[in-house]
Amino acid sequence: MTINRREVPGIRPYDAPAGGWGALRATAVAVRTQMDTLEAPITLLRTNQPTGFDCPGCAWPDKEHRSTFQFCENGAKAVTWEATNKRVTAEFLSQNTVTSLLEKTDYELENYGRLTQPLAYDRKTDTLRPVTWEAAFERIGTVLRALPSPDQAEFYTSGRASNEAAYLFQLFAREYGTNNFPDCSNMCHEATSVGLPQSIGIGKGTVSLEDFDHTELIISIGHNPGTNHPRMMGTLHEASRRGVPIIVLNPLRERALERFTDLQNMVEMATYGSTRIASSYYQVKSGGDTAALKGIMKALLALEQTDPKVVDRDFIAEHTLGFTEFAQNLIDTPWESIEQESGLLRSDLEQVASAYAKSNATIVSYGMGVTQHNKGTSNVRLIADLLLMKGNFGKPGAGICPLRGHSNVQGNRTVGITEKPSEAFLQNLEQVYGFIPPKAHGHDAVQAMQAMIDGTSKVLICLGGNFAVALPDSGQSFQAMQQLDLSVHIGTKLNRSHLLVAKETFVLPCLGRTELDIQAGEHQSVTVEDSMSMVHASSGKLKPASEHLRSEPAIIAGMAEATLPESKIQWQYLVSHYDAIRDLIEKTIPGFDNYNQRIRVPGGFRMPLPPTERKWPTKTGKAMFSVFEGVREDAAVKDEGDHILRLITLRSHDQYNTTVYALNDRYRGVFGRKDVLFMNDIDLDRLGLEHGDLVDIETAVSDRKLRMTGITVIAYDIAPGSVGAYYPEANVLVPLDYIDKESGTPSYKSVPVMVKRSAE
Ligand SMILES: Nc1nc2c(c(=O)[nH]1)N[C@H]1C(S)=C(S)[C@@H](COP(=O)(O)OP(=O)(O)OC[C@H]3O[C@@H](n4cnc5c(=O)[nH]c(N)nc54)[C@H](O)[C@@H]3O)O[C@H]1N2
Ligand SMILES: Nc1nc2c(c(=O)[nH]1)N[C@H]1C(S)=C(S)[C@@H](COP(=O)(O)OP(=O)(O)OC[C@H]3O[C@@H](n4cnc5c(=O)[nH]c(N)nc54)[C@H](O)[C@@H]3O)O[C@H]1N2
Numbered sequence: 001m002t003i004n005r006r007e008v009p010g011i012r013p014y015d016a017p018a019g020g021w022g023a024l025r026a027t028a029v030a031v032r033t034q035m036d037t038l039e040a041p042i043t044l045l046r047t048n049q050p051t052g053f054d055c056p057g058c059a060w061p062d063k064e065h066r067s068t069f070q071f072c073e074n075g076a077k078a079v080t081w082e083a084t085n086k087r088v089t090a091e092f093l094s095q096n097t098v099t100s101l102l103e104k105t106d107y108e109l110e111n112y113g114r115l116t117q118p119l120a121y122d123r124k125t126d127t128l129r130p131v132t133w134e135a136a137f138e139r140i141g142t143v144l145r146a147l148p149s150p151d152q153a154e155f156y157t158s159g160r161a162s163n164e165a166a167y168l169f170q171l172f173a174r175e176y177g178t179n180n181f182p183d184c185s186n187m188c189h190e191a192t193s194v195g196l197p198q199s200i201g202i203g204k205g206t207v208s209l210e211d212f213d214h215t216e217l218i219i220s221i222g223h224n225p226g227t228n229h230p231r232m233m234g235t236l237h238e239a240s241r242r243g244v245p246i247i248v249l250n251p252l253r254e255r256a257l258e259r260f261t262d263l264q265n266m267v268e269m270a271t272y273g274s275t276r277i278a279s280s281y282y283q284v285k286s287g288g289d290t291a292a293l294k295g296i297m298k299a300l301l302a303l304e305q306t307d308p309k310v311v312d313r314d315f316i317a318e319h320t321l322g323f324t325e326f327a328q329n330l331i332d333t334p335w336e337s338i339e340q341e342s343g344l345l346r347s348d349l350e351q352v353a354s355a356y357a358k359s360n361a362t363i364v365s366y367g368m369g370v371t372q373h374n375k376g377t378s379n380v381r382l383i384a385d386l387l388l389m390k391g392n393f394g395k396p397g398a399g400i401c402p403l404r405g406h407s408n409v410q411g412n413r414t415v416g417i418t419e420k421p422s423e424a425f426l427q428n429l430e431q432v433y434g435f436i437p438p439k440a441h442g443h444d445a446v447q448a449m450q451a452m453i454d455g456t457s458k459v460l461i462c463l464g465g466n467f468a469v470a471l472p473d474s475g476q477s478f479q480a481m482q483q484l485d486l487s488v489h490i491g492t493k494l495n496r497s498h499l500l501v502a503k504e505t506f507v508l509p510c511l512g513r514t515e516l517d518i519q520a521g522e523h524q525s526v527t528v529e530d531s532m533s534m535v536h537a538s539s540g541k542l543k544p545a546s547e548h549l550r551s552e553p554a555i556i557a558g559m560a561e562a563t564l565p566e567s568k569i570q571w572q573y574l575v576s577h578y579d580a581i582r583d584l585i586e587k588t589i590p591g592f593d594n595y596n597q598r599i600r601v602p603g604g605f606r607m608p609l610p611p612t613e614r615k616w617p618t619k620t621g622k623a624m625f626s627v628f629e630g631v632r633e634d635a636a637v638k639d640e641g642d643h644i645l646r647l648i649t650l651r652s653h654d655q656y657n658t659t660v661y662a663l664n665d666r667y668r669g670v671f672g673r674k675d676v677l678f679m680n681d682i683d684l685d686r687l688g689l690e691h692g693d694l695v696d697i698e699t700a701v702s703d704r705k706l707r708m709t710g711i712t713v714i715a716y717d718i719a720p721g722s723v724g725a726y727y728p729e730a731n732v733l734v735p736l737d738y739i740d741k742e743s744g745t746p747s748y749k750s751v752p753v754m755v756k757r758s759a760e
């Protein structure tokens with residue numbers, strides 16, 4: 001059916017495959033606008049090489065870090081964005097008040113370039129002004145020491161920090177006396193960190209890159225690798241060409257999951273060819289995965305009646321508990337409610353089940369479409385259940401593959417960034433350092449923001465990130481930043497959280513991943529852990545953006561010394577040689593034996609993953625099936641009726657979280673703007689709207705009035721009942737307390753909203 005639509009500025013359907021020449025062109029533009037062209041190719045070549053730096057883009061691993069340069073458009077953007085020639089100078093800041101800078105877009109703020117000196121907010125002139133490192137540390141220490149309780153301070157980590165920086169950061173905060181560690185993971189894969197340990201005993205994925213070479217089926221649920229994990233596209237491309245079926249569950253038709261041209265493939269490039277990625281694509285409703293997964297598993301049980309091999313009863317008997325209740329619950333769940341909640345037909349789900357039944361080795365990969373939900377943790381557990389039914393753990397070509405976000409978010413958690421530390425870890429800290437770490441659990445990201453809103457938390461120290469912009473309900477969170485006594489931001493580029501100044505604010509500029517880190521005359525390396533638990537070294541090569549920059553470990557050490565004059569830790573010694581930090585990590589965290597030796601081997605080493613050997617470090621020592629009552633992800637919204645739609649907040653192709661590289665989203669056909677709402681034709685029709693109309697969006701589950709007005713609604717191939725808008729702009733609509741109760745993750749992917757034509 002062709003529909004004649006009116007022209008809408010900046011909206012042009014994108015018909016080409018993802019990747020290919022379009023990606024190459026986009027990279028050339030990124031390089032031209034940010035870097036000296038001569039320097040750029042060398043920098044890009046060093047990304048993810050054995051002797052280079054780890055790509056700050058995503059956490060997808062590399063073929064043992066030995067492959068030839070793996071081109072990736074969005075990795076290239078991340079690198080050029082950091083290695084830009086643009087600089088935020090003292091002169092620039094003296095001429096632009098903080099109030100005037102707050103008027104700028106997120107894109108404009110970061111596009112001013114790299115921060116070059118430590119800055120303090122000066123209220124008289126309303127500007128950020130240079131300050132010495134020592135004066136900044138001294139003042140931060142004084143404020144922290146004067147707090148009535150260490151629990152009035154929040155220590156936020158964004159997942160780009162290295163293992164070494166993150167470890168020192170938690171050591172500093174714990175010696176100071178709090179477990180308040182809000183981190184980006186609380187908004188991201190927390191459902192994985194909470195759900196998977198209950199199911200299989202660890203909160204991480206179990207597959208390796210090699211497993212993709214042996215798999216017989218890939219099920220991709222709720223992630224968009226063409227934009228967010230572009231190097232995964234090479235892997236999917238290879239699998240598809242090998243004839244491996246790829247089943248996609250996603251409310252939106254994502255171009256890269258349909259067709260992709262691999263830049264490494266000369267023939268495809270030369271012939272404008274491409275490869276199909278998804279063998280079947282099911283447009284599940286936002287929040288419908290719970291029902292869809294239950295439907296697939298119910299259908300598999302039914303298939304077992306005629307073919308007993310399709311469920312691995314031996315594996316289940318030997319390795320798991322809870323199957324009987326789990327299976328009974330599936331049998332009791334009616335197909336009508338499964339169809340209604342998932343938006344998919346019984347026959348669709350039976351087809352997935354029969355493809356799954358045929359496969360001897362299956363990988364399920366998933367992302368934010370699964371975790372950022374009201375029942376994110378249950379979703380993750382249902383995926384584990386699906387894999388357990390056929391023993392898809394601990395055999396080649398099989399396993400679970402959560403696609404992590406930030407390049408070292410997984411490593412940060414491994415080295416102790418958690419508001420809920422284990423007893424064993426705290427005991428190790430006490431034994432090795434001789435201070436008594438706090439036992440009470442601290443705040444996660446949502447709790448930290450709530451405490452700031454309530455006025456019970458007074459200080460926020462951020463190791464990277466853009467806390468206020470990443471969190472839900474900007475209407476509250478922006479104001480909460482300004483109520484603080486002190487905010488401190490360790491960052492590379494100016495962003496809104498820095499500018500939402502507290503009574504006192506310091507912005508401390510650090511070295512990026514790409515830059516040379518010299519301490520005590522020696523070139524230092526840091527380490528990171530990717531999505532597949534490979535730990536390896538990363539060493540920057542570029543000249544730092546400014547001579548005043550310090551490394552993240554050095555900045556943390558400076559703050560720690562000024563805050564804790566009696567500290568048991570030799571901060572300066574640790575910073576002069578990062579091997580010494582790694583030795584301490586090895587002493588206090590299991591899995592890092594011979595840390596310093598093993599990272600000197602190209603490719604690094606893999607953290608222990610017991611489920612890959614069919615060992616289950618759960619409470620019972622067995623893998624555990626889960627029971628999800630009903631099919632509804634959110635019982636709080638009782639009668640959705642026809643007027644409620646589910647809002648998905650999405651990343652565009654030209655952004656890295658809150659960092660906006662440009663206002664384009666090429667694969668979804670949106671250019672030069674982000675003020676749009678994606679809606680299915682059926683819903684447009686039902687609401688009496690047309691492609692291009694202006695609408696107001698209002699959240700249906702909040703006591704606060706959360707609204708966005710004057711948004712252009714555009715027709716898009718998205719599941720009926722679901723609508724999409726861009727992150728972070730749409731964060732004004734996400735309620736802070738609309739979270740997955742188990743993991744604390746905000747439901748960024750299914751906010752119940754009402755959409756109306758804007759008043760003229
Ligand atoms: N270039 C680039 N790379 C990045 C990032 C970036 O911003 N830019 N961010 C990094 C970070 S921190 C993260 S966490 C990852 C994020 O990577 P993704 O997990 O891919 O995150 P999103 O872009 O939020 O996309 C979520 C996908 O889930 C789908 N979806 C939404 N709701 C549902 C649902 O209810 N069910 C199902 N089945 N699908 C749904 C959406 O249509 C979309 O395709 O990427 C990392 N890599
Ligand atoms: N509505 C909605 N909200 C979301 C999401 C969503 O899908 N929808 N996704 C959530 C997710 S998955 C995540 S992970 C969070 C992301 O939340 P954050 O991790 O807090 O946000 P980022 O945008 O990645 O942070 C960007 C800033 O990090 C700083 N930076 C960059 N590189 C470095 C470095 O090397 N060192 C240091 N110290 N600083 C650096 C720069 O100053 C830059 O401005 O947002 C969450 N918020």
Ligand SMILES: [Mo]
Pocket residue numbers: 184187188189404405406
């Ligand atoms: Mo993330």
